[in-house]
Amino acid sequence: MTGTLECPIIYHMYIEQLDTFYVEIPKTGTSSVNAALGPLYSPWSIGGHARVIECLEVLGRTPKRIVCCIRDPMDRLVSAVNHFCKDSDDLTYWLRLLSDREVTRGDGAVPFFMFKPQRYYLSAADFGVDFNVEVYPFEDFADLLASFGFEGELPRENVSKNKFSRDEVLNNDYCEGAFMKNYFMDQVSYTRSLSGDRVLSGENAKV
Numbered sequence: 001m002t003g004t005l006e007c008p009i010i011y012h013m014y015i016e017q018l019d020t021f022y023v024e025i026p027k028t029g030t031s032s033v034n035a036a037l038g039p040l041y042s043p044w045s046i047g048g049h050a051r052v053i054e055c056l057e058v059l060g061r062t063p064k065r066i067v068c069c070i071r072d073p074m075d076r077l078v079s080a081v082n083h084f085c086k087d088s089d090d091l092t093y094w095l096r097l098l099s100d101r102e103v104t105r106g107d108g109a110v111p112f113f114m115f116k117p118q119r120y121y122l123s124a125a126d127f128g129v130d131f132n133v134e135v136y137p138f139e140d141f142a143d144l145l146a147s148f149g150f151e152g153e154l155p156r157e158n159v160s161k162n163k164f165s166r167d168e169v170l171n172n173d174y175c176e177g178a179f180m181k182n183y184f185m186d187q188v189s190y191t192r193s194l195s196g197d198r199v200l201s202g203e204n205a206k207v
Contacts, residue, residue, distance in 0.1 A: 013050060014063070015041050021055045023068035023133065025121045026113045027079045029141055035155040036145050049113050052131065053124040062131050067147070070118050070190050071138040073183035078169045080114040082162050091164050092172060099177030118186045122200065133200045137193040
């Protein structure tokens with residue numbers, strides 16, 4: 001983690017006034033969330049793309065509300081690849097690695113955060129802690145911000161440019177293996193959220 005409750009930094013993950021932890025899953029619109037909510041609140045942050053368990057460890061308790069946005073995992077993979085490979089042509093390298101093994105911090109901080117499953121950020125089952133997370137699908141991004149009292153035009157921050165199209169990623173020889181190994185359970189959670197099931201327990205967020 002890059003901060004504590006005593007260290008205000010750019011990422012507004014814990015909103016003290018609301019006792020709310022917003023789980024900043026990479027490539028799910030988190031920069032836009034910060035742009036929208038920053039003027040409304042003066043939150044103290046845990047910092048960066050922290051997991052729920054990291055929030056619980058810092059607070060020493062479960063906050064009143066834990067909320068996140070989850071995205072179609074294939075769309076998120078395409079966005080992550082385009083973000084990370086914007087200055088290279090390493091699409092096959094990363095998809096092959098993802099199909100072979102888990103991405104670790106040894107592969108670099110950016111790919112570690114970008115390519116981790118969304119459920120990685122939500123799970124605390126291995127720590128013997130359970131909680132509920134409000135899960136909004138990316139398609140309901142406006143409803144998510146409205147739940148915090150935001151009104152106005154939706155911000156669009158840090159949007160990746162598409163060097164590789166969705167079809168190029170899908171048609172890569174290693175895409176299916178990479179997706180099934182890492183993001184199958186993300187697909188389950190995302191599909192449920194689209195049907196209106198917006199509550200995910202930490203126990204059920206196992207990766």
